[in-house]
Amino acid sequence: MSLSDLFKKEYKIIRESKELLEREVFSDEKSAKHYKNLLGHNQKLFSQLRHLVKISDIQQNDLNHLNQQLIRLSQLDSLTGVPNRRRFEEELNREWRRHQRLGMPLSLIMIDIDHFKQYNDCYGHTAGDECLRKVAQTLSVAVNRAADFVARFGREEFICVLPQTEYQGALTVGKRLIDMIRLLNIPHKASGVADHVSISIGIATSAAPTSDHTIQEVLGAADRCLYDAKASGRNCLESVLL
Amino acid sequence: MENLIIEATKSSPSISLNAETRILTISGESYPENAAKFYASVVDWLHNFLLQSIPEQVTMNITLHYFNSSSSKVLMDIFEILDNAHAKGTPVTVNWRYHEENDTAIECGEEFKEEIERINFHMVEFSDEEI
Numbered sequence: 001m002s003l004s005d006l007f008k009k010e011y012k013i014i015r016e017s018k019e020l021l022e023r024e025v026f027s028d029e030k031s032a033k034h035y036k037n038l039l040g041h042n043q044k045l046f047s048q049l050r051h052l053v054k055i056s057d058i059q060q061n062d063l064n065h066l067n068q069q070l071i072r073l074s075q076l077d078s079l080t081g082v083p084n085r086r087r088f089e090e091e092l093n094r095e096w097r098r099h100q101r102l103g104m105p106l107s108l109i110m111i112d113i114d115h116f117k118q119y120n121d122c123y124g125h126t127a128g129d130e131c132l133r134k135v136a137q138t139l140s141v142a143v144n145r146a147a148d149f150v151a152r153f154g155r156e157e158f159i160c161v162l163p164q165t166e167y168q169g170a171l172t173v174g175k176r177l178i179d180m181i182r183l184l185n186i187p188h189k190a191s192g193v194a195d196h197v198s199i200s201i202g203i204a205t206s207a208a209p210t211s212d213h214t215i216q217e218v219l220g221a222a223d224r225c226l227y228d229a230k231a232s233g234r235n236c237l238e239s240v241l242l
Numbered sequence: 243m244e245n246l247i248i249e250a251t252k253s254s255p256s257i258s259l260n261a262e263t264r265i266l267t268i269s270g271e272s273y274p275e276n277a278a279k280f281y282a283s284v285v286d287w288l289h290n291f292l293l294q295s296i297p298e299q300v301t302m303n304i305t306l307h308y309f310n311s312s313s314s315k316v317l318m319d320i321f322e323i324l325d326n327a328h329a330k331g332t333p334v335t336v337n338w339r340y341h342e343e344n345d346t347a348i349e350c351g352e353e354f355k356e357e358i359e360r361i362n363f364h365m366v367e368f369s370d371e372e373i
Binding site for chain 1: 357
């Protein structure tokens with residue numbers, strides 16, 4: 001809406017007031033002068049108002065833009081650029097409620113970089129950060145359906161939410177993730193598991209989110225599977241169907 | 243006539259009104275709780291200063307990174323006072339100073355410029371090096 005539309009009524013009043021003055025309806029000069037003076041003040045005030053509204057709009061647009069930028073930044077992990085844990089929790093809760101309504105399966109994949117502490121000790125923290133960035137980007141590319149979601153969960157832990165994904169589908173994705181990180185071929189001589197950076201994976205699928213387990217239980221199950229994968233030698237995956 | 247100096251706070255700008263140099267400066271951020279109250283002494287000072295009606299140049303430098311709507315209204319009132327003085331023979335120049343990357347300050351400055359009738363209103367850009 002343009003400002004002339006917004007102030008249609010005010011423009012009309014000013015116009016009519018001017019016409020009144022021109023028609024010389026005032027009985028004496030004093031009244032006419034007084035009226036003219038008042039009209040002048042009104043015109044000034046009206047002009048100020050129009051500019052104030054525009055200035056206010058400009059500033060509000062600016063603040064709104066900054067606010068959106070801030071929300072976006074507050075949801076991303078600054079190191080890796082993938083969504084952070086806060087965003088993950090929001091997304092997970094939303095997906096869980098949606099899947100409860102739909103009665104569709106939902107899978108979670110928890111990922112841990114094998115012997116990352118040793119990697120940091122061996123190559124330094126800058127290289128460690130670079131490793132995290134590469135792994136995060138690769139996971140994001142590997143989990144590529146529009147609704148799939150990768151987030152940083154902890155220091156060297158990532159998590160994937162796979163909406164509408166059955167157990168077998170989640171296993172296929174899990175294996176692909178292990179393969180893709182292997183293909184990155186980031187040297188890791190302190191690993192003891194492989195000569196490159198590898199990951200361990202825990203997968204939990206809720207076949208029917210309408211049943212009596214909670215999303216926290218699915219998350220806990222994925223975490224236990226990850227623990228089992230690490231206990232059974234790492235660079236592998238363990239999974240459970242709930 | 244005494245100069246008026248007000249230190250900046252988090253929500254109000256620094257003010258420096260110098261009767262000798264005839265340079266008036268407002269600089270910082272302006273969102274005081276009560277804009278009319280905060281600027282009352284500025285408006286009073288201006289009235290007294292302009293009463294002397296010496297036909298010599300008056301310059302106002304304004305650098306505001308952020309200001310609220312109440313401050314905008316007060317600024318317009320200040321510009322009107324200056325505009326009237328200008329019409330009566332005291333030449334006034336307002337320099338609206340903005341950072342080269344601050345599009346909002348540019349656009350707002352343009353609005354003030356449009357509102358002003360007679361005084362010289364200059365848009366003055368500065369960069370990081372000049373701060």
